[in-house]
Structure formats: structure tokens, C-alpha cells
Amino acid sequence: MHLYKTTKGIILSHNQEHILLNEDWDILINHNNLSEQLLQLSNSSTKMNESDVAELLNTSLLAPIGTQEVWAAGVTYLRSRDARMEEAKDAGGGDFYQKVYEAERPELFFKALPYRVAAHKQEVYIRKDSTWNVPEPELTLFINSQGTIQGYTVGNDMSSRSIEGENPLYLPQAKVYDKSAALGPCLYVANDISKDTTIKIIITRNNKNVFEGSIKITQIKRSFEELASYLFRESSFPVGCFLMTGTGIVPPDHFTLQENDEVSITIDNIGTLSNKVATRK
16 A cells, blocks of 8 residues: 655555545554554545546655654665775774674664655755765655554665765764655555565766666665664654665765756655755755
């Protein structure tokens, strides 16, 4: 099942049928058994026609987030470890990433409040004080207030590698700023996600592909349940939270994003999240 948040209401898509739900987003997705709740709602709601659905998704689509925080996990793929060791070696911080990759405790960090999150087709930002900027395509978990994974979405963890590379202590500045995160196009509600799931990214510039890559989520070192359990150890999330699970696709060191680039991230069974790159006005 897929939930699309729009300015006109929530669209539930299931078995090629579409239903408009007039529910509170935070209350709905924080249900303890979301899949079962959505099935009950689908049996008692009016179905939408295809043209109305297409118009809403094209003109009124929002990021699938309410008042939840967005967090992120780092160094969960070998490729990410290698890239961050390389960017930090001149500052003497490269060994930290090797250690955290092998450690029992994962790296978890705060990423965004809802007002800093871009939706599908909205702009994401690169920092004006950064010279090396990349997108990070990530499978993103929705975890309810009880610490249970209830759904999945596509995430883009925009990152300033030049700032983080200066010093690992600059990580918050490299990661947390306006429109440094994107989520969408929907929340995929399922009890589990296939281990064969593939994450793909394509970056276009002047209508030409300048980077593309893909990876299967089987390459992630840690389980999703492990990441969720560490996040919830000493923190409460009254209406749940989103957790980006790390990236295994990193552009080459000579690559940096430019204004007007378009980043498209596709994850099997969820959809495609596309965003144009800009700088904050």
C-alpha cells in the first residue's frame, strides 16, 4: 500500500484502487498496525477516479511527513566508509569512519525538521559556503512511536563533503541546513521490504546524465531493526520519526552538484523522488 500526502487529503493506493482519506497524517501513520488500519479504511471509503488522482499527484503532492523529525545513519555501507575516510584523511579524521563502521554502536545523527524537508519535484539546496556537494540516495524508514518500522520512503540526504572533510566535528553544518533533505513521493506501507530491493540514482545536467549508480539494500551492514533500536534507546518520538539508513552510492571525488542539476532517486516498490538543485535565496 502507498500513502500520498497532498494539500487535499491523503491518497491511499492499493490494488490499483485509489481512495481519498480525510485523516490526520500524524495520527494515521502512527497507528500501531498501520497496514491493518489502512485495509479497514479502504473498505469503508469512496474510491477516486484516475484523472482526479493524477491531477492531485501532479499539482498538490507534499512530502510524506507531518511533525516528525528526520534522523540519519552514517557509514552503513562499505562504499560510504571508504568515501568518508578519503574526504577526512587530510584533517586526520579518516580512522574514525573505519572505527564506526566496525563498532557495535552505529552512527546516528539528527538531519531535519519537517519545514526543512523538500517534497518530490521541489528544490533541494547546496550550501554557498561549500565547494563539494553531493546527494545521498537512501532507503528511509518510518518508525512509529513504539519503535516499530511501519513503512518506507525514498530519501535524499544532501551533504557538503568539503565542510565535513575539514573536520568530522563539522558534520552538523555539512548535513543540517534548509532543504538539505528530501522525502517522497509516498510512504510505502509494508511489514517488511524485499532484500532484493535496489536503490538507483541518476543526476542530469543540461538534459544529459552526468552520474548514475545503483546498489541493493543487501549491501547494508546493519539491520534496520538494529538502527531503529539504537535511535529509540533514550529518545522518544510522540508521533514517530523518519530514519535515513545510509548510502552505498557515492559519486567520484571530482564530482560536485551544480545549480539546476536534477537528482532522481528510485527505489523498487516505492517510486521515484526527483528534485532540482538550487541555492538558498
